[in-house]
Amino acid sequence: MNYNVEVDFAPIYECVSSLTAFMNKQNHHALEAGKLWVREVQDLFAPAKIQEMREIVKATDDFSLAPFIWTCPGERTVHGFLDWLENLSTGQLYDIAAGLKVSVPSNLPELRTQTVEALREWDATYFQHIDPAIIEGLAQEAKNRRTHLTGTDHREVYEQATEGMRLYPNSQLKKVILIPQYHARPFVTSAIFDEVIFTYYSCDILPPEPGRPAHGLMRLTWALSDETRLYILRLLAGKQLTFSEIVREVKLSKSTIHYHLIALRAAGLVIVHVNQKSTAYTLRMEALDKLSGQIATYIED
Numbered sequence: 111m112n113y114n115v116e117v118d119f120a121p122i123y124e125c126v127s128s129l130t131a132f133m134n135k136q137n138h139h140a141l142e143a144g145k146l147w148v149r150e151v152q153d154l155f156a157p158a159k160i161q162e163m164r165e166i167v168k169a170t171d172d173f174s175l176a177p178f179i180w181t182c183p184g185e186r187t188v189h190g191f192l193d194w195l196e197n198l199s200t201g202q203l204y205d206i207a208a209g210l211k212v213s214v215p216s217n218l219p220e221l222r223t224q225t226v227e228a229l230r231e232w233d234a235t236y237f238q239h240i241d242p243a244i245i246e247g248l249a250q251e252a253k254n255r256r257t258h259l260t261g262t263d264h265r266e267v268y269e270q271a272t273e274g275m276r277l278y279p280n281s282q283l284k285k286v287i288l289i290p291q292y293h294a295r296p297f298v299t300s301a302i303f304d305e306v307i308f309t310y311y312s313c314d315i316l317p318p319e320p321g322r323p324a325h326g327l328m329r330l331t332w333a334l335s336d337e338t339r340l341y342i343l344r345l346l347a348g349k350q351l352t353f354s355e356i357v358r359e360v361k362l363s364k365s366t367i368h369y370h371l372i373a374l375r376a377a378g379l380v381i382v383h384v385n386q387k388s389t390a391y392t393l394r395m396e397a398l399d400k401l402s403g404q405i406a407t408y409i410e411d
Contacts, residue, residue: 112279115264117288119252120186121245122179127310128240128293129232133167140372142295142325154235166228173221174301176308177210180287188233196226212303244292247315251290271311272298273378274394278385283307292316296329296376312376326378327404330397333377338362339370343379343393350383350390 131141138148152160175195179186184194198206200219207214215221258267264286269276271288275298284305295312314325323331333339338360345351345359357367371391374380378397383390 113264113277113283113286115259115268115286115288117252117255117259117290118180119248119290120179120182120191122186122188122191123176123289123310124245124248124291124293125188125229125233125237126175126179127291128237129163129167129229131294131297133164137297140296140369143293151236159231163228163231166224170221170225170228172215173218173225174212174308175225176287176289176301177212177303177306178206180308181206181210188229188237192226192229195222198222210303211305241316244315248290248292248313251313251315255288255290268309269381272309272382273311274375274380274397275309275382275384277307278383280386295325296372298375323408324404327408329373329377330379330401330404333373333379334401336370336373338366339374342367342370342374346380346391346393348393350392352388352390356391 131137131143132148132151138145141147155163178195179191182191182194184190203218203222204214207218255267255271258270265277265279268286268288277286282304285307287306287308289308289310290313291310292313292315294310295314297310298312299310301308318324342356342360345356351359353364353367353371356371357364360367371380375382379394381392381394383392
């Protein structure tokens with residue numbers, strides 16, 4: 111049974127994504143925004159306020175807002191959505207979750223209150239001051255991506271948007287929602303439920319400085335500049351390997367292999383085969399085939 115793909119975007123998605131990117135300290139080393147962005151944002155908040163928001167984010171880690179954002183019938187600006195969410199009765203909260211067959215914790219109303227509090231603080235101090243071109247660009251990206259859904263295999267649209275994630279159908283999955291994101295580049299993340307999956311995919315909204323290489327070319331050359339990553343690509347040529355199998359073959363720690371796979375995935379150099387029970391990796395030749403052309407175009411322009 112095939113699933114259908116939709117593309118959705120609203121400013122509140124990026125507000126949530128940016129807060130999550132900032133709070134996930136373990137991923138700061140791989141964020142394209144870099145540790146400089148993290149330090150700049152830290153300077154906007156009192157240390158006690160950051161700790162307070164971090165505790166809220168940790169406490170609500172299993173509570174995804176994506177289903178609620180997607181079903182919100184009104185204005186989905188940050189303020190518009192948060193006002194709507196805050197005014198839902200307990201029964202309405204559970205009805206929305208039940209309608210999507212989303213399992214929710216028993217303290218959902220409390221988590222809702224904490225999440226709204228953290229997002230209002232984040233928006234007031236940081237998010238409402240970001241470059242408007244980011245939100246405009248993400249909205250345009252979603253609009254452009256929707257045009258690909260007509261007359262094209264939806265699974266192919268998903269794989270292209272995510273730079274190599276191949277999501278296989280199953281008996282339960284009905285719909286996949288693609289959501290463009292900027293702050294959390296180069297990560298592709300998903301909130302997975304029985305019948306619907308929400309996937310945030312990375313987009314290069316702001317162009318590089320004049321004369322500088324495109325972000326995609328930088329990811330590709332960076333990924334290929336490391337001996338271990340080249341060895342992983344060689345292992346993946348012509349066969350599928352799970353994460354554990356890659357760890358055994360390369361003989362490095364899980365955290366190190368995880369770091370290398372982030373770089374390879376960001377560059378579009380691997381296909382991530384995702385089904386209900388397992389995830390495996392293979393080489394994605396498409397990115398390598400484009401390399402010489404991208405370098406020539408950049409140098410000769």
